[in-house]
Amino acid sequence: MSKLNFTFLFLLFFTCHAAFSQRDDIGNYEYDKEYLFGLNKNTNGGLIGGIAFKLGTRIDDSQFSFWGIELSNVKNQKEARYNTVLGNSYIFGKSNYLYAIRPHYGREIILFKKAPNQGVQVSALAAAGPTLGLIAPYFIEYALNRVETVVEQYDPEKHQSRFNILGTGRLFQGIGQSQMAFGAMAKAALHFEFGVFKSSVTGLELGYMVEGYNKEIPLIPTTENAQLFQSAYFTFFYGFRK
Numbered sequence: 001m002s003k004l005n006f007t008f009l010f011l012l013f014f015t016c017h018a019a020f021s022q023r024d025d026i027g028n029y030e031y032d033k034e035y036l037f038g039l040n041k042n043t044n045g046g047l048i049g050g051i052a053f054k055l056g057t058r059i060d061d062s063q064f065s066f067w068g069i070e071l072s073n074v075k076n077q078k079e080a081r082y083n084t085v086l087g088n089s090y091i092f093g094k095s096n097y098l099y100a101i102r103p104h105y106g107r108e109i110i111l112f113k114k115a116p117n118q119g120v121q122v123s124a125l126a127a128a129g130p131t132l133g134l135i136a137p138y139f140i141e142y143a144l145n146r147v148e149t150v151v152e153q154y155d156p157e158k159h160q161s162r163f164n165i166l167g168t169g170r171l172f173q174g175i176g177q178s179q180m181a182f183g184a185m186a187k188a189a190l191h192f193e194f195g196v197f198k199s200s201v202t203g204l205e206l207g208y209m210v211e212g213y214n215k216e217i218p219l220i221p222t223t224e225n226a227q228l229f230q231s232a233y234f235t236f237f238y239g240f241r242k
Contacts, residue, residue, distance in 0.1 A: 031241040032058045034201055042209070042233035044074050050100075052235055056108065064108040068127065074098040074229060076219040088167030090140055093220045095154045097136040099178075100211065102185050104129030114193065121193040126186075131211050133181035135218075139169025156222050185211035191237075199242070205235040 038052035050072030056064045075098075079091050106127025114121040137153035143164045144150060151169050159165065189207025212228040219225055 036239035038235040038237040099134040128186040137174040183213035
C-alpha cells in the first residue's frame with residue numbers, strides 16, 4: 001500500500017505541475033467516443049491484478065460519461081507463496097480464488113486539458129456498479145505417501161503438512177464448481193493522459209476502490225476473511241477515439 005501511495009503522490013505532483021506549466025494554446029480536437037483497454041495493478045491482486053475495458057461518450061467539452069467492465073483476481077493480503085522440492089510454487093492455506101466481474105457506470109470531468117500533440121491531460125472520475133464474484137476452488141497436488149498423490153481443493157483439516165504439497169492444479173481447474181457472490185463496487189480516481197496523437201489514447205488511472213459482497217469470501221479458511229474489500233490501484237490504458 002505504501003508503495004502505491006508514494007507512486008500516486010509523485011505522479012500527481014509531476015503531472016499537475018506539467019498541466020499548469022504547458023502552453024495556453026491548448027487547441028481544439030473534437031471526438032465523441034473513446035474506447036480504452038487496460039491492465040490493472042492493485043493492493044489486493046498479484047503482479048497483474050486484472051484487465052479493464054472502458055467506453056466513454058462526450059457530454060460537453062469537459063465532461064464524459066462512460067461504461068466499463070473489469071475482470072480481477074482478488075487475493076487475501078495474508079497470502080504467501082512457497083516453493084516445493086520439485087520447484088513448483090503454491091499458496092499455503094489458500095482454499096479458494098475470487099474472480100470479480102465489475103460492470104460499472106461513471107462520469108469523468110477534465111480538470112486540465114492538453115495541447116493536441118503535447119502535455120498531460122488530467123481528469124477526475126467516479127464510478128459505481130454491481131459486482132459478481134466467482135468463488136472457485138484452489139487445487140493442490142498433495143502426496144499421501146511416497147507413491148500416491150491426489151489433486152484436490154485445499155482443506156486445512158486434510159492437508160496439514162506444507163511439505164507434502166507438490167504444486168497446484170491446472171489453470172482454471174475447478175472453475176465449473178464455482179459458487180457465486182453478489183455485491184457492489186464504487187471507485188474514485190484521477191486519470192492522466194499522455195498520448196501525443198489526436199486519435200489515440202495512452203493514459204494512467206490512479207485511484208481507490210471499495211467493494212462489498214453479500215457474504216464472507218473464504219479465501220484462506222484459517223485466517224480472517226473479508227466481506228468488504230478496499231484497494232488502491234493503478235490501471236494503464238491504451239485505446240482510440242472517433
